[in-house]
Amino acid sequence: MAGHATELDAKTLWGGKESPFQTSYGKLMMWFFLVSDALTFGGLLVAYGFTRHDFQGAWPIGEETFNSLPFLGHGYPLIYVALMTFILIVSSVTMVLAVEAGHRMDKKGVIKWMIATIIGGFFFVGSQAWEWSHFIHGSEFGKIELADGSQAIVKGHFGELESFTVIEAGKHHKKGDVIKQDLMHQFQHAAEKGHLFALKDKLNEPVILLEDGSVAKIKKAADHEMVLIIKKSGKEHKVGKAPIKGKEAVEMYYSSLYSGEPNHVIYGANLKQNEYGPQQYGQFFFFITGFHGFHVFSGVVINIIIMLGAVAGTYHKRGHYEMVEKTGLYWHFVDLVWVFVFTFFYLI
Amino acid sequence: MERDDLIEYSLHAHHSEEQGKVLRKKIYFVTALLTVVTAVEVALGAFIHQSDAAWPFVKWSFVIMTLLKAGYIVMVFMHLGDEKKSLRYVILIPYFLFMLYLIFIALWEALEIGHAWSTYGGA
Numbered sequence: 001m002a003g004h005a006t007e008l009d010a011k012t013l014w015g016g017k018e019s020p021f022q023t024s025y026g027k028l029m030m031w032f033f034l035v036s037d038a039l040t041f042g043g044l045l046v047a048y049g050f051t052r053h054d055f056q057g058a059w060p061i062g063e064e065t066f067n068s069l070p071f072l073g074h075g076y077p078l079i080y081v082a083l084m085t086f087i088l089i090v091s092s093v094t095m096v097l098a099v100e101a102g103h104r105m106d107k108k109g110v111i112k113w114m115i116a117t118i119i120g121g122f123f124f125v126g127s128q129a130w131e132w133s134h135f136i137h138g139s140e141f142g143k144i145e146l147a148d149g150s151q152a153i154v155k156g157h158f159g160e161l162e163s164f165t166v167i168e169a170g171k172h173h174k175k176g177d178v179i180k181q182d183l184m185h186q187f188q189h190a191a192e193k194g195h196l197f198a199l200k201d202k203l204n205e206p207v208i209l210l211e212d213g214s215v216a217k218i219k220k221a222a223d224h225e226m227v228l229i230i231k232k233s234g235k236e237h238k239v240g241k242a243p244i245k246g247k248e249a250v251e252m253y254y255s256s257l258y259s260g261e262p263n264h265v266i267y268g269a270n271l272k273q274n275e276y277g278p279q280q281y282g283q284f285f286f287f288i289t290g291f292h293g294f295h296v297f298s299g300v301v302i303n304i305i306i307m308l309g310a311v312a313g314t315y316h317k318r319g320h321y322e323m324v325e326k327t328g329l330y331w332h333f334v335d336l337v338w339v340f341v342f343t344f345f346y347l348i
Numbered sequence: 349m350e351r352d353d354l355i356e357y358s359l360h361a362h363h364s365e366e367q368g369k370v371l372r373k374k375i376y377f378v379t380a381l382l383t384v385v386t387a388v389e390v391a392l393g394a395f396i397h398q399s400d401a402a403w404p405f406v407k408w409s410f411v412i413m414t415l416l417k418a419g420y421i422v423m424v425f426m427h428l429g430d431e432k433k434s435l436r437y438v439i440l441i442p443y444f445l446f447m448l449y450l451i452f453i454a455l456w457e458a459l460e461i462g463h464a465w466s467t468y469g470g471a
Binding site: 020021022023028031035038039042043046047049050051052053054055056061062063077078079082085086089090092093095096097100101103104105240320328329332333335336339340342343346347348 | 363389394397426439
């Protein structure tokens with residue numbers, strides 16, 4: 001190795017000494033940073049695995065939790081995350097094409113592919129915003145606690161709420177008023193508080209106690225293909241048994257929802273509880289995808305800065321496009337992390 | 349030992365049009381591969397349920413496909429495969445050793461804790 005130093009070009013030398021890996025200082029430090037960042041994400045995913053392995057009960061399943069598409073509703077297991085993955089892969093490809101153009105000193109090529117990468121990055125961040133919003137707001141059915149103390153998630157198509165007809169006046173509404181706005185929000189709010197009532201043999205004639213103290217009859221279309229999947233065992237229904245379907249499911253769901261007792265249903269997710277599974281599941285979702293999303297966002301910002309540098313001709317004058325290569329390393333790393341998050345959070 | 353089949357990535361070694369073509373061909377190949385593997389993963393995830401008998405096999409195939417994708421991203425997109433061997437191993441070996449240790453110790457411990465909870469009770 002001692003004789004090797006003489007063969008080296010003076011420009012690849014560090015201040016006085018031979019560069020140990022024949023890479024520049026900046027690139028090497030980027031690699032070291034990425035290794036440390038990879039340890040952080042590795043630690044987070046291992047912590048997720050730890051929690052999942054020591055948890056005694058049913059852990060949420062990706063294809064049941066993530067099965068919605070914007071504008072199209074639900075029933076599309078994993079399609080949305082697959083789309084997000086594809087967007088990130090494509091933007092990684094455009095980034096590597098920008099790096100490749102930089103090595104040929106092709107300024108126009110670098111700018112073109114950098115812009116494509118930035119657009120891809122924005123698409124991914126936007127997709128993640130939609131996914132978070134959907135995760136937080138939850139499904140129309142929520143997670144229901146059944147009469148025997150078991151808990152079930154609900155799949156199927158929620159029959160539309162058509163109107164509330166006031167039968168007892170309150171502060172704002174008079175008797176006979178027909179309310180047609182903001183029904184879902186009021187319905188879910190009342191459900192959480194235990195303000196929905198119906199007699200057991202008259203589940204199709206429910207009433208709602210509204211915020212202003214008025215009471216109204218609920219007019220609601222029938223649900224379709226309702227399925228209850230038990231996620232926490234009770235006295236009667238156990239985890240791992242076949243899902244409950246048909247009339248039986250509808251009756252069990254609504255006798256709990258219309259029982260007039262609070263806390264029988266959870267919609268969406270916050271840091272304390274969520275409709276998908278245990279508390280830790282929601283926390284890991286927010287932390288891991290949030291931390292990754294933060295990386296994507298900062299990657300987009302860095303890409304924009306470097307793209308402007310390329311437009312200004314800074315790197316061309318410098319004689320090399322290594323800045324593009326370094327930001328490229330970071331961007332590929334973000335894609336790399338998503339490959340693992342996709343597998344261990346959504347698939348397995 | 350110098351190899352002339354590798355495309356040089358050091359600071360001022362600019363690539364020719366010919367080298368660019370070779371690299372782009374490789375990039376498109378990896379793009380197609382990543383897309384196909386992801387599509388296979390989604391199809392398996394959507395159609396095979398965790399209660400199915402085939403699930404353990406599918407689960408391990410996910411792990412293998414993920415490592416395959418990760419390998420191509422690191423080696424081709426981040427072109428660690430074209431860097432000096434010493435750099436490649438300085439980055440990969442400590443990381444893998446530590447992660448394997450962490451995965452082993454954390455999952456093993458988690459199973460033991462879960463076992464203790466179910467045996468001795470607790471909230």
